[in-house]
Amino acid sequence: MKPPERAARARMLMNEAGNAPPLANRGAISAVRGSVVDVRFDERLPPIYSVLRAGDEGRIVIEVLAQSDAHHVRGIALTPTQGLARGMVVEDTGGPLKAPVGKGIRSRMFDVFGNTIDRGAALSDVEWRSVHRAPPPLSRRSTKSEIFETGIKVIDVLVPLERGGKAGLFGGAGVGKTVLLTEMIHNMIGHQEGVSIFCGIGERCREGEELYREMKEAGVLPNMVMLFGQMNEPPGSRFRVGHAALTMAEYFRDDEHRDVLLLIDNIFRFIQAGSEVSGLMGQMPSRLGYQPTMGTELSGLEERIANTDTGAITSIQAVYVPADDFTDPAAVHTFSHLSASIVLSRKRSSEGLFPAIDPLQSNSRMATPGIVGERHYHLAQEIRRTLAQYAELKDIIAMLGLEQLSPEDRNVVARARRLERFLTQPFFTTEQFTGHSGKLVSLKDSLDGCERILRDEFKDYPERALYMFGTIDEARGKSKPGEPAPKSKTEVGKDPKPAAESPTEAAVEPHPKPGAPPEREAAHAGAAHES
Numbered sequence: 001m002k003p004p005e006r007a008a009r010a011r012m013l014m015n016e017a018g019n020a021p022p023l024a025n026r027g028a029i030s031a032v033r034g035s036v037v038d039v040r041f042d043e044r045l046p047p048i049y050s051v052l053r054a055g056d057e058g059r060i061v062i063e064v065l066a067q068s069d070a071h072h073v074r075g076i077a078l079t080p081t082q083g084l085a086r087g088m089v090v091e092d093t094g095g096p097l098k099a100p101v102g103k104g105i106r107s108r109m110f111d112v113f114g115n116t117i118d119r120g121a122a123l124s125d126v127e128w129r130s131v132h133r134a135p136p137p138l139s140r141r142s143t144k145s146e147i148f149e150t151g152i153k154v155i156d157v158l159v160p161l162e163r164g165g166k167a168g169l170f171g172g173a174g175v176g177k178t179v180l181l182t183e184m185i186h187n188m189i190g191h192q193e194g195v196s197i198f199c200g201i202g203e204r205c206r207e208g209e210e211l212y213r214e215m216k217e218a219g220v221l222p223n224m225v226m227l228f229g230q231m232n233e234p235p236g237s238r239f240r241v242g243h244a245a246l247t248m249a250e251y252f253r254d255d256e257h258r259d260v261l262l263l264i265d266n267i268f269r270f271i272q273a274g275s276e277v278s279g280l281m282g283q284m285p286s287r288l289g290y291q292p293t294m295g296t297e298l299s300g301l302e303e304r305i306a307n308t309d310t311g312a313i314t315s316i317q318a319v320y321v322p323a324d325d326f327t328d329p330a331a332v333h334t335f336s337h338l339s340a341s342i343v344l345s346r347k348r349s350s351e352g353l354f355p356a357i358d359p360l361q362s363n364s365r366m367a368t369p370g371i372v373g374e375r376h377y378h379l380a381q382e383i384r385r386t387l388a389q390y391a392e393l394k395d396i397i398a399m400l401g402l403e404q405l406s407p408e409d410r411n412v413v414a415r416a417r418r419l420e421r422f423l424t425q426p427f428f429t430t431e432q433f434t435g436h437s438g439k440l441v442s443l444k445d446s447l448d449g450c451e452r453i454l455r456d457e458f459k460d461y462p463e464r465a466l467y468m469f470g471t472i473d474e475a476r477g478k479s480k481p482g483e484p485a486p487k488s489k490t491e492v493g494k495d496p497k498p499a500a501e502s503p504t505e506a507a508v509e510p511h512p513k514p515g516a517p518p519e520r521e522a523a524h525a526g527a528a529h530e531s
Contacts, residue, residue, distance in 0.1 A: 025041065025046065029088045030072065034280060035235065036074065036077075037076075037084065039062070039074075040072050042071060047064070049063060051096060051097050052093065054091070056083075060079050060083070078113070079234065079237070095130070096130045097132075098128040101255075103125055104123050107222050108120060108225060110228075111227070111237075114128065140309060142307045146163040147163065147443070148161040148162060152180075152441075155357065156443045157446050157447060158384065160371075161364070162314070163307055166315045168318075170318075170344065178207075180355050181316065195249075195260050196225075197245055198224065200229065201264065201267070202266060203231065204230070204231060225245075238273035242270050246305070253313055257310045258311055260314070261315075261316070264315060266317075267317045268330055269320075271290070345361075355424075359423070415454060418461075419454075422466040425469075426470075428440075448471075458476075
């Protein structure tokens, strides 16, 4: 059938009252270029963001992004366009893309259209809401700056998160990023009666399946929702999955009045998908090939993450920095929205210091005396100062040995190494690998422990007594003062590794138990799937 005949056939189908509902608005495809589809409507044009369906049983979904003239619209396909042809009938659904919300979505896995992809039962007790929603007005936002306690010592003390804020998680493969995200989900659900939502933007199929299985085995799935826009899907689908996740998060915040932990991996892929959509729509690119509307698109997503008088959405976002260039437009626009930056260090991960958070590179806007309090602020500053002095002394120790330092510097090294080990922590989500029960440590106990170490209260305790414990009192109960610590030369001075590999840390303290070395290897292996 030739294209004019197809168009005539489409118009005939649109005029057949017996085959179309009275209010159905149907059009015909006039052009297909990859994921970009032009559709002609003779009766009325669909509004922007309307969803159109074409193909067998409406399996091809198109979102309207532009109205070309009085009879034509241009949209981006959210599904593969195989099988589309000029003249095919397109039906206007009469509304935008919608996501399911309600009690029935918990413990389920969805795609961008709200379809379950976990092979579970059909959805029940849900309603459908548009994914295009405005951020909460200023009159509804909470003006208080509150701390979001995670139960993880190094984060609560040095990089406090904001309730209703956004934190960026910078980390490569194998440094414990997924383990850290999983622990935050566990602590949020088990101890704060909140809901966690994981949104995978451009996520690998393998990673999504592994995360779902790990969440189920860890027992945190009942109060969790997962959405995935996989990397093999069209850019339009990857671009909208973040909006669908936020729609679900807003339901729990506004309707159920619950705190929500929203984890996004990876926010850079959201920007990248928007750049692909912009290029397909024919817009002129801006600097470095990014879309000219990148700032507006990112703000439209990030500004919906806020705390109101009914609840809060706290977001932890993985951020990929292209070529480690922090001046990249994607990184610059993302950083302007973050209230905290958590940097994971591969070096600390290789030394067995989990969570492998670099305390000197990580920072938070909440770490001010007016928010966290004078005591917390001064303790955090003293911890950073001690760790920074230790980092400066490492080269001297590597060349000359610990004995060549002044007594004051040796005390600084001893405090810093004990602080590093005290800030490690066994996780609930790695119990099955390590054999050690997880620990949830309150902010008060974390600050007390750091303060007592800085006062040299534990200078007679071996460093290994502080490794992988919860509160400082647990370490005191498991070890006795006066037990000889490992000789300095075996720790720092005589390590055959080059200085670049930090010989001061290469010989990590012996573990509290003979079975502990497999603990570190297993914990490292638990995070190694982030390839």
